[in-house]
Amino acid sequence: MKAPLHPHQGERLQALHSYEMIDSDPEKDFDDIVQLASSICEAPISLVSLVDSERQWFKASVGLDAMETPIENAMCAHTILEEEFLEIEDTLGDERTVDNPLSSPGPNLRFYAGAVLKTPDGLPIGTLCVLDHKPRSLSPLQRDAIKVLARQVMVQMEMRKALSSAATMRQEVDHRVKNSLQSLSAFARIQERSLQTEEARSAVSKIMTRIDAVSTLHEYLYKTDAGSNVDLGVYLDKIVDYLRQTAPANVEIDYAPVSVTVGSQQAVSVGTLVNEFVANSFKHAFPDQRKGTVNIALSKSASGAVSVICADNGAGMTPDIPSQSGGLGMKIAEIACMELRCELDLKISNRGVTASIEFKPEPRPQYRVQHQAQYQA
Structure with missing residues (x-):
């Protein structure tokens, strides 16, 4: 029955x-x-x-x-x-x-x-x-x-x-944060135009660099299921795409993504450093419309250390100015390296500038539902 x-x-x-x-x-x-x-x-x-x-x-x-x-x-x-x-x-x-x-x-x-x-x-x-x-x-x-x-x-x-509910909530948070950060970035750009001193404009520019990096991260998290971990290769690819849109016509960016999993905060730190380096190269490395290239290289060693190298083949700087506020933006670089617990290796010459870091990736454990690829009765 x-x-x-x-x-x-x-x-x-x-x-x-x-x-x-x-x-x-x-x-x-x-x-x-x-x-x-x-x-x-x-x-x-x-x-x-x-x-x-x-x-x-x-x-x-x-x-x-x-x-x-x-x-x-x-x-x-x-x-x-x-x-x-x-x-x-x-x-x-x-x-x-x-x-x-x-x-x-x-x-x-x-x-x-x-x-x-x-x-x-x-x-x-x-x-x-x-x-x-x-x-x-x-x-x-x-x-x-x-x-x-x-x-x-x-x-x-x-x-x-x-887990499903948490993932949905996290995506909604990432979406809202991304939109808020984009609004904040737009407001900062408007304010930058009205500033009278180079020092004030530089300070606002550095704030926008950080906002853009975090906004890119949240956009990436919203569109994926990355959670607290990030594929740094994909994340940097997003940042590079954004930077290419702002690049002068005479400058190219060379970057080949490599899959490396890191914690989301580590990704923000690396993204901030790359963003700042490229922005400064656009501004200082290629005067008089000379053609040039900014290269970003990401790799992971056999020991597990992650290496990020940013280099341009521009006019370079004289070796006596690495501690000044111009150029690479040492304050931002110092903060990023402190967050990554690494040292910045900065090489300056009249043939260009190279900045490199090496750090230990610290992805967080993920608790995901595992599915079998095929069912067998």
């Missing part, structure tokens, strides 16, 4: 769909649980079954090729009406399952036991169940094990829901 609707069917379905789990890819964590349930209960079939309005869908399964069954054939639809657990020792001897096509010869599913998957609000959304081809019963230990494993299924589902 078809199971009656749950008394809180609407709320139950809303809770089920909030996990965004139905029709998702197989995952090893759930596959491991059904394997363990099958072994403990000595049952050939074990399922993580999510009971929707018109079907039950299997997030994980052992011993069954089908990915879903119609709700009319769903033994688990009866289980979600129970408080915690349902065991049917012989499906042909129970009115709820005697006419179920799965109990008939062929499928011949004669034994069923399932523990309810409950949300923190107590709403049933599915089961962890085991089935056998012969009538039987579980031992008290096996029943307890199924209940414990059902709670572990919900722990996994809650964790994925929390």
